[in-house]
Amino acid sequence: MNKKEEILLASFVADALSLGGHWVYDPEKIANEIQDIEKYHAPLSMFHANKKAGDFTHYGDLCVFLLEFVTTASYDQNNFEETLSKAWSEFISSYTGYFDGAARESLENYKKGIIPCGNTLIPDLSACSRIASLVYAFFDNRELLRQYALTQAIMTNNLPQTTLTVNTILDILFDVLDGNTPTKAVQNRLQDNNLAPIHALLQKGLGNKEDDTKAVYEFGPACGIDDGLPGAILFITRYENDLKTALVQNAKAGGDSSSRGVLIAMILGAHLGIDSLPKEWVDGMNASGKIKELIG
16 A cells, blocks of 8 residues: 555544544543444434444545545646535535534535635634545645645635645645654744744644643644644654554544544654554445545
């Protein structure tokens, strides 16, 4: 398996593993009701009522959509944004999973002819972390990957912080792919003045030595970049040599474990590969067959 496939599959595994406790903001409830966190579980949250063990959250479903789009649709640099926005609007209009506020507003903006159609008030980490499908498709063209990653992010969350975070994540990923450790890659971003508004969030994750779950709740376990990015950095750097433990500890914490998890999986998947993850995790995703078909 090549590196781009490992990054992609690790990110999907992270989302599926997060589903059980996703958007549950009581770690004790997760611990009491999910006895074996190292297996896939049906969701405890009412927001994913139609999901079952091995499924993805709505974030993972959107990543599958993105993978299908970049591997089967017809587009080029001149019409990527327009073509993606149209395909996304059709997908989300008939989607039966959870439909968040940013997606609702973005869809209304698209219907009004506004492109980019993204919400301009909600800085969700999910918009920045759902890029593994693009990493897979444009692995050998970093300039194009960056352009398309930014386009898909502002399609739902059109804010300066979204753009800065996408650029930060990609710079960390590229640094790791070029041979640096995840910790060093994060530290290198602190030297980039262009990313200065993100520095405090990175430093939070790097500097925290408390209990994992406690730290996540100190940062904030919710969906925003200010909350989620430090938590993701915490797990990336603390467990930079143990992808499995990083994903398990992230799932235990709950909250928006999916957005953190797919970001953790991308970076550590690039660093370690996927061999450290149980084979049953990779094969046990309900969409595993479709994903493998799309990547050939």
